[in-house]
Amino acid sequence: MAYNDVIIKALRKSFEVDDRDQFTNCALVFAYNGTGKTRLSYDFAHYGRGEGAPQHTLYYNAYTEDLFTWDNDLENNTDHHLLINQNSALIQGLAGSNFSDALRKYLQVFTDIDFEFHYDEDSPEIPDFVSFSKKVKQRQRVNGVWTDYETDVENIKISRGEERLFVWCFFRCIIDNVLGGNDAYKNIEYIYIDDPMSSLDDNNVIAFAEQLYSVIRNQIKQEIDAYRAGKEDFRRIKFVVSSHHALFFHTMLHGLSADRKLGRYYLSRDKETDRLVLKSMSDSTPFYYNVAMMSEIQRAIKTGRLYTYHFTVLRSVMEKIKEFFGHNDFGYILDGITYRGDVLQQDELAEFYSRVVNVLTHQGSMFSPTLMNDDNKELATTLFNHLVKKYQFILPDLNDFHSEAYIAAHSDR
DSSP: OOTTHHHHHHHHHTTSOOTTSOOOSEEEEEEOTTSSHHHHHHHHHHTTOOTTOOOOEEEESHHHHTTEEEEOOTTTSOOOEEEEOTTOHHHHTTTTOOOHHHHHHHHTTTOOOEEEEEEETTEEEEEEEEEEEEEEEEEEEETTEEEEEEEEEOSOOOOHHHHHHHHHHHHHHHHHHHHTTOGGGTTOOEEEEEOTTTTOOHHHHHHHHHHHHHHHHHHHHHHHHHHHTTOSSOOOOEEEEEESOHHHHHHHHHHTTTOTTOEEEEEEEETTTTEEEEEEOOTTSOOOHHHHHHHHHHHHHHHTOOBTTHHHHHHHHHHHHHHHHTOSSSHHHHTTOEETTEEOOHHHHHHHHHHHHHHHHTOOOTTSOOBOOHHHHHHHHHHHHHHHHHTTOOOOOGGGOBOHHHHHHTTTO
C-alpha cells in the first residue's frame, strides 16, 4: 500500500451519498506546515492512476507554482517576465481559450498590477510567457507648477506574494474551464487546493477565501439541485482544500457552513511512526487555531513526547493571547501561575518569566525535532496547565485521532 493511500481513501469516502440522500462536495483539512500536506495532495492526484490513465484530479500546490519560472534578464536587468511551462497538461487544456479578461478580473480583487501574455509562433494557442506592468504616480514641474500624473512601468519584477496571486488567478481560470465543461478537463473528478495563500496579508487572505468558497458553494448548489431533480447524468466535482492558515480555514468554514455534510479534518503526523493521522471534526467540535495547537501539546504531555518545538507552539499561543488583550509582554499572561506547588510571587514571577523567555528564544525546529529534557518538560507542562486554567481552554478529545491502521480497520463505517 502506498504511503498515503489510507488517508486518501478516507477523504474520497467522505464524498459518498449517505442513507439520507445527502452528500458534500468539499473537505477542508487543517494541518501545520511540515505535516506533509503537499505530498498528500500530490499522492491524491495520482491515486489509482495506471499508466496512460486520464488525470482525475486537478491540483494546486507548490508543484503548480513551479510551472511558472522567472527570466530575470540578468544581463540587462530590464526585461523581467514569467515563463509558462507549455508542456503541462494542466495548461494545455486552455489552448485556444480567451481567458485574459477573466484572469484580469480575478487579479484586480487583490492587486493593481497588470499583465500581458506573449505567444510563441510555434504554439500560438498557449501563452509562452507573461510580462507585468504597474501604474505609478509621479509629479512633474511645468512652468513652476507641480502636476500629478500616472505612467506605466513595464516589465517589472513583481513580489512573491503578487506572483502567487497571479498563479492562483491563472489556476482559477482553469477551474472555470473544468466547471464550465471544457472537454479538455472532462475526466476531472476532484479539485485539490493546498495552501494557496502563502505570503498574503490578512485582507487578501479573506478576499481569497471568499472567492474560493463562492465557487465551491455555487457548484454544490447546482449539483444538489440536479440530484434532487432526479437527474442521473449530472457531473460531480469534489473539492479538497488543505491549509495551515487559521484565518483562511475559518473563513472557508464560515462560507461553507450551509453544507451540512462539509468535511472537516485535522491532519497531523505521528512522531513515532512518521505516519499521517486524520481527525474528523464534528459540527460541535470547537476549532480554533489556539485550540488545535493546545490540543497538540496536551497529546504530547499525555504520551510523554514533548519536543523542543512545542515551545514554539506555546509561544505562538501566548503571543496571540497577549495581542488579543493588548499587553506588551508575557508578564500579564503568567500572573498567578503555580510552579512546583506554589503560586509565584512578584519577585519569583520575574525570575520564572526570565527562564521562559530564555527557553522560548532557543526553541527547537519542527523539522529537526528533539525531545525536551526533564527540566523543560516540567516548564512546558506548567505553562500549558496555567494557560488552560486561566483562559479556560476547552480542548477536543484527542482519543478521536484516527491512525491509518484504525481507518483501514473501520473502512466500512
